Amino acid sequence: MAAYLHSTNTKELLKQHQYTDTFPNITACKEQVTIIQNHHGSYKDIYFEGVHIGYGNAQLAHKSSFRIEPTSETIALHFKLATDYCEVFNIHLHAGIFKRYIQADGSAVDSFRQLIQSASIFYQEYPAITFEMHQIIHDIIHCQRRGLFKIIFLKVKAIELLLLQLEQLTAEQELQQTALKQSEIKKLYAARDYLSQHMSEPCTLVELAHHVGTNEFTLKKGFKQLFGTTVFAYWNHIKMEYACKMLSKKEMNISQIAESVGYKNPQHFSAAFKRKYGYTPSKLKH
Numbered sequence: 001m002a003a004y005l006h007s008t009n010t011k012e013l014l015k016q017h018q019y020t021d022t023f024p025n026i027t028a029c030k031e032q033v034t035i036i037q038n039h040h041g042s043y044k045d046i047y048f049e050g051v052h053i054g055y056g057n058a059q060l061a062h063k064s065s066f067r068i069e070p071t072s073e074t075i076a077l078h079f080k081l082a083t084d085y086c087e088v089f090n091i092h093l094h095a096g097i098f099k100r101y102i103q104a105d106g107s108a109v110d111s112f113r114q115l116i117q118s119a120s121i122f123y124q125e126y127p128a129i130t131f132e133m134h135q136i137i138h139d140i141i142h143c144q145r146r147g148l149f150k151i152i153f154l155k156v157k158a159i160e161l162l163l164l165q166l167e168q169l170t171a172e173q174e175l176q177q178t179a180l181k182q183s184e185i186k187k188l189y190a191a192r193d194y195l196s197q198h199m200s201e202p203c204t205l206v207e208l209a210h211h212v213g214t215n216e217f218t219l220k221k222g223f224k225q226l227f228g229t230t231v232f233a234y235w236n237h238i239k240m241e242y243a244c245k246m247l248s249k250k251e252m253n254i255s256q257i258a259e260s261v262g263y264k265n266p267q268h269f270s271a272a273f274k275r276k277y278g279y280t281p282s283k284l285k286h
Contacts (some may be wrong), residue, residue, distance in 0.1 A: 029151050048151045050094035051158055055141055057087040077165055079129055079137065089137050091158050130168070130189075131196030131238070136161045180222055187212040188226045191219060195235045199242060199261045205231060240276040243269070247284045254281050 029048045034056075035041075041058025052074075074092045081087040129137075140157050143150060180188075190212040195203070203211075208231065209219040223231050239261040246257045258269035273281045 029147070029154075046154065049155065050097050051155055052090075052092040053140060053154065053158065054090040054092075055088070075162075077162060079133065081129070081134075081137070089141070091161060093158065093162065097159075130164065131193055133161060133164055136164070180225060184214070184218065184222055185226065187214045188219070188222050191223065191231070192227065192234065195231070196238055199235075199239050200259065202262065236272065236276070240273060243273060243281065244277070244284065247281055257281070 029046065031044065031046050034043045034045070041056060043054060043056030046053040074094055075097075077091040077093075079089040081089055136157050140154060140161075143153055143157075145153050191208055191214075194208065194211060205216045205219060209216045212219070214222075220231065223229075223234070227234060229237070243257050243261050246252055246260065247254075252260070254270070255266045258264075258266040261269070263269035263272070270280050270282070277284075
């Protein structure tokens with residue numbers, strides 16, 4: 001299995017990275033860092049129990065393209081994290097992972113692989129990485145656990161990331177049969193990502209629609225059709241999930257968390273939190 005970094009303009013091979021073919025047999029967590037000479041960057045590999053995680057960044061003088069040639073025994077997830085410079089994140093899962101966690105025969109594993117490889121995240125027309133994906137990738141890159149705890153944590157996150165990308169790709173295929181145009185789908189994804197990244201700021205449907213270049217009617221109807229929920233139901237959901245995560249970390253008080261998800265009144269936040277989870281934030285805080 002190998003990765004190739006090419007210049008988009010000249011097609012010059014800027015960097016080639018060879019992965020170990022024995023990672024399905026690695027039991028302990030093995031890590032290695034490769035320095036990318038002349039491009040002020042590095043690439044980190046993590047291997048364990050049929051999972052390979054790779055993360056790299058580099059400062060390039062011109063536009064580049066990144067591709068990976070996986071073996072037939074792996075399913076690969078590729079993510080481009082930045083557009084102004086080269087920053088990539090990849091996960092390779094051995095086919096045996098699926099047979100271990102789900103009752104999948106060979107055809108099911110092949111279907112999963114074909115679904116992912118038929119719509120690479122690097123294609124310009126493919127939807128941007130979602131907020132949830134960014135969060136998982138961030139958690140993987142900054143994982144401080146060690147030994148067995150690190151292996152368990154990273155494996156769970158890798159499977160969760162696979163689930164999100166499969167859901168995204170499946171939704172894309174299903175939408176090809178609907179009345180939504182590709183241009184409309186892009187705007188709806190942009191609206192969802194905007195909500196995820198601006199939880200502390202007030203925003204009306206009209207403002208959100210104008211921000212992504214559509215109208216209120218199309219936004220309401222298309223959002224429900226694409227994501228199966230209303231705009232504000234989704235926004236409330238991600239706000240409460242983020243608040244729950246912050247409460248568990250115990251780094252901020254309830255008033256600060258309330259403000260971070262757009263509530264000026266902590267009591268209003270507590271009431272919304274209780275409606276969502278059935279208990280008040282103070283119980284989770286303690």
